[in-house]
Amino acid sequence: MKFKSLLFTALISTSALAAEPKEDLNAPIPPGVFLGGGGVGPDAFGYTGTDSNTGTCSTQFVDITATGTNVVSGDDSGAPVTLGAPFNLYGTIYTDVALATNGYIATDVTDTGPDLSNDCPLPAAPSTGGGARIYPLHDDLISDVFYQFFPVCPRPSDNFPGQDVGCHVVQWANTTHFGDATVFTFEAILYDQSWEIAFIQGAGNPEEGSGSTTGIQNDGATDGLTYACNTASSVPAATAQCFTHPAPEQSLFPPRSVPVNNNIALMILAGLFGLIGLSLFRRKAAL
Incomplete structure (x- = not known):
């Protein structure tokens, strides 16, 4: 039970950060921002x-x-x-x-x-x-x-x-x-x-x-x-x-990247899983 609780705690501790939507790096790059406040168009091509x-x-x-x-x-x-x-x-x-x-x-x-x-x-x-x-x-x-x-x-x-x-x-x-x-x-x-x-x-x-x-x-x-x-x-x-x-x-277009908060969440989660794995290894060794 101790290890299940530890795993549950790890998941909960990162949920707030990981819940932030992750940017879709495969999404199409949008066209240039049109700064006009009026005018003509668009035509069929999009001008x-x-x-x-x-x-x-x-x-x-x-x-x-x-x-x-x-x-x-x-x-x-x-x-x-x-x-x-x-x-x-x-x-x-x-x-x-x-x-x-x-x-x-x-x-x-x-x-x-x-x-x-x-x-x-x-x-x-x-x-x-x-x-x-x-x-x-x-x-x-x-x-x-x-x-x-x-x-x-x-x-x-x-x-x-x-x-x-x-x-x-x-x-x-x-x-x-x-x-x-x-x-x-x-x-x-x-x-x-x-x-x-x-x-x-x-x-x-x-x-x-x-x-x-x-x-x-x-x-x-x-x-x-x-x-x-x-x-x-x-x-x-x-x-x-x-x-x-x-x-x-x-x-x-400026380079796109995964939001920093998502990176932090993943790093915390990876670290906690590492601690869990180490604890399991030590328990098995002690047996």
């Missing part, structure tokens, strides 16, 4: 969108005109560029994209940029060309388009501000609407690992969205998310529009 009005989408502009590569310039023009790191868009990894002076990025690297007629709401089959599309400001534009990859992005991630993630910056500089001489600038920032997309609208755009499309869509134009579609004052200067990917890379 959600917000803007700088929520305070969770930074308007920090990264000017690369002095450091980036001028990939393409002119009217209705486009050219391919190899990305500094792979980028995930709608679940597909891309290493090369085409940059178009008409305010969009296409995953179809053969796209030479002639698509001047913006289509919306998204998804919408492009007037010309194909591939998945990223539309910071799709319109009939004349522009110089720059590209630069940063191993650590100068504009921190909105969803993972404590992580040093890289980013691709595509900037449309010295931009004018066809038939208008007013110069303005804007950019798209594509984040490595978190796969976030941010559009930053610079100063000077006289239309502010009245004749353009801002949003994203997949290859095949079967899924997409529209932020702005031919709406006056929808993308004014010094604003930002952000799109959150539903499944960032798992390396961005």
Whole structure:
């Protein structure tokens, strides 16, 4: 009876600690926390969108005109560029994209940029060309388009501000609407690992969205998310529009472990069972 009582006491002494739910280490890692207080989406894939009005989408502009590569310039023009790191868009990894002076990025690297007629709401089959599309400001534009990859992005991630993630910056500089001489600038920032997309609208755009499309869509134009579609004052200067990917890379999540209290409970229980075993051994030896 003495040993049964000792065993019962050991089990009771650890029950309070061991009763704490043990974390399931095999549970799926959740997607990045979406910090927005409103916005658009989700679309069928799971993208959600917000803007700088929520305070969770930074308007920090990264000017690369002095450091980036001028990939393409002119009217209705486009050219391919190899990305500094792979980028995930709608679940597909891309290493090369085409940059178009008409305010969009296409995953179809053969796209030479002639698509001047913006289509919306998204998804919408492009007037010309194909591939998945990223539309910071799709319109009939004349522009110089720059590209630069940063191993650590100068504009921190909105969803993972404590992580040093890289980013691709595509900037449309010295931009004018066809038939208008007013110069303005804007950019798209594509984040490595978190796969976030941010559009930053610079100063000077006289239309502010009245004749353009801002949003994203997949290859095949079967899924997409529209932020702005031919709406006056929808993308004014010094604003930002952000799109959150539903499944960032798992390396961005902090390591998971068994709660400390559970570890302590198991150690106490193991020690008590060891004492019981030693007592049984000594009793047998004495007999």
